[in-house]
Amino acid sequence: MPSLFYLKRIHMPAYSLQINGETHKVNTEASTPLLWVLREHLALTGTKFGCGLGQCGACTVHLDGQPIRSCTMPVSSLAEDQEIKTIEGLSSKGLHPLQEAWIEEQVPQCGYCQSGQIMQAAALLEQNSKPSREEIVSHMNGNLCRCGTYTRIVKAIERASGTAS
């Protein structure tokens, strides 16, 4: 039986992905969400599984700079030259200003949603370096936090963007 599995597996489609500046090859079904590719195939486990329906934002990564929900993004829909960035690749050197602000404001509690929160916030600051409070809230509204760290998330984004009152 194992050899049979092996034969079948090598017939699975192969995908080439650009993740955090590196090329990764994976063999999986076309419908496999990017989330499972990142987490289970490539062990990039900073990106989290929360709902599988794009409802909670725990799986947020950047696709060509845009925040996307990796749990609803089939691997086959990604082009080879599209750049995927995960929390592991958010900052090439040291901490991203948002990560520093997150520590300063002591945002996380259980921490499970926080990679997604930070990736979502990072995409905002790339487009809008001085967002208003309303813009922050509107941009972050798709990311759930059960521990209730919302007020600190707002403060941390304001701190990182220099708009803290």
Added chain:
Amino acid sequence: MEKSSNNISRRNFIAAAGGVTLAITAYALYPTLSGKKREIDPSELSEEKVNAWVHLRNDGQITIYNPASEMGQGSMTALPVILAEELDANWDQVKIETAPINVETYGFKAFGNRKVMINVGSRTVMGYFDALRQAGAQARYILLHSVAQHWSVPIQELSTAPSLVQHEASGRKMTYGEIVDILTVPETIPEIPTSDLKNPADFRLIGKEIARYDIPAKVDGTAQFAMDIQVPDMHYGILERGKMHGAKPSLTNAAEIQALEGIIAIVPFEYAIGIVATTLEKALAAKTKLAIDWDQNVAAQGHDSQEDLEQYLSMADASSDGKVLHSVGDVRAALQKGEKQYAAVYKNDYIYHAQMEPLNAIAAVAADGQSAEIWAGTQNPGSIAPTVAKELGIEADQVKLNLCYLGGGLGRRSTSDYIIESVKLSQSAGKPVKLIWTREDDLQYGMYRPLSLQKLEAATDSEGQIVALNHCIVGDGSNLLASGARNEFYNIPNQAIDLRLAKNGIRIKHWRAVGHGPNKFAIESFIDEIAVDQGQDPLDIRRALMKSSPRALATLEKAADMANWSSPPAEGRARGIAFGERSGALCTGICEISVNEATGKIRVHHFWSAVDAGTIVQPDNVKAQMEGGIIMGMSSVFCEQLTIKNGEIQQSNFHDYPILRIEDAPESIEIAMMPSTDAPKGIGEASTPVVAGAIANAFTALTGKRLRHLPFSPARVREALLS
């Protein structure tokens, strides 16, 4: 066996430790936790006994073992802070590691006099406070003793500064790291009397702003939750469970499933069909292809949550009392004798934990079935080895639990259903298996805060004082329903609680603050209803009720000050107040709201809360817990409703079971902590119970209408406005 020579044991120990790391408290502290003379034969020391609370290394690094699950409550930092305070450690040199799962060494006494490693009911910091102060003080004593011997000076002439022993008379100093090489463990370690512990005024760590140890790993994605663990040859497990709790499956297409690529095992459970596959996507795909006939001849069949709430009302109205849980005075006589009688009914729908990390666990059962290794996030680490061992028919010491960060506990992760499932899958497949519950699994086979109804009756005397209060609770779940119904801080001479039980066959469980949520909602709303009828200010009526409870009253006055209660809020807004106690902490909350009458949406603009939680170990973390408790409370008040029709759960994911989003968080939350040197109290659930009452009371202040059924969904708000 008693050993008199330090040298033998010390030499053995250093050798075992490789000569670099010295576990000063290893054989020193462990036995003295029972207050007895050292009695351990070093040759019998096992790894776990050696690894007691603190290790000191000769470069000065101090490793402190955290015995608690970290699920976001922050005690991973708070507990080592307590020990480090009495040890007089330099916090910058402290490293925190998870303690081995050994209840005898690392448990605390709870639930009678039993030692446990369990993190429930906000008990962790209060449960360990005394023991960790003692452990820290004893570790410090050993250091002082060693230096006294080394310098041949009386121990009384020595003092400590952060990670330093000093002899003032001669000006000599020795760092804790340097002491490692001259350490002598005294024959007996005295129990340090409370009077010799630090004066709270001298605390350098307790009550100061110390960053949480776990946060850096939680901002860069490196924190390891069980969901993130991968082990060699790991396979993936999934279960398909019924929409009706307890329904029994018959799989009708086993051959078809077995033939799918990558399927390793089909594992029948009494209530589910399990699949083990080579990859997660294959396991998930197989789950959707299962053809299962469900035998729904189970207790949950026929249960309709909203219809049965009506049934609860007739149970509450029945003349005979249920089980009387508590009674002072003569509540029935006092109700009749009173000048004016009041009665009101409050209702609570089922709600779900919705911890952000869906349940999951990795189990690796050995091929011979005689040992197992588990990776899981659990609130009940002490129970896992015995529970898994029982399942496998082996000894508990053959099971190793690797405790991971919990992506939320909230009461759901104190049971081990998901861990046992992973063990069965691994056993059947003969492979290490990572079991993942999808969000749908987590929600539909959840364990909910039970559906409940509270009927409150009261009477006032000629001066408008409440002289009698009867609190009748109807629902399924006994203790889950009863917590928080008592009023120990309100001076009401005649009180009783009676519980009338239903049986619905639905899985129910502790949900942050347990019965305190529904019961404080009922009590605090009811007191407000009486105040409104009597023309009393909601603050004043509580002041009068708390006249014999100065600590509670202090939180009331503080919160009122913070909210500027005596000044009217802006046009279109109103404030509401509520009080509650939970796990020893006393909390008053005040909110300021507005209502969009067209949409029925209530907005909380500000929330102020004052809490007396005894000694505050980590002030910023206490604030964070209070803030989070308020936001989770708001989520339950505005968004959360799980409904059941003919025994089947009607919701499945966050699209139809929404939880509060950032746009609905208050603009500000202000927390005040009352100064106290009392022992710490629980803070993880302190604020949640006051939220519903405060919002309901603010709604009445704003609109003159009353909301008596949680959640206050827009539809219910509009209905109330039209009433």
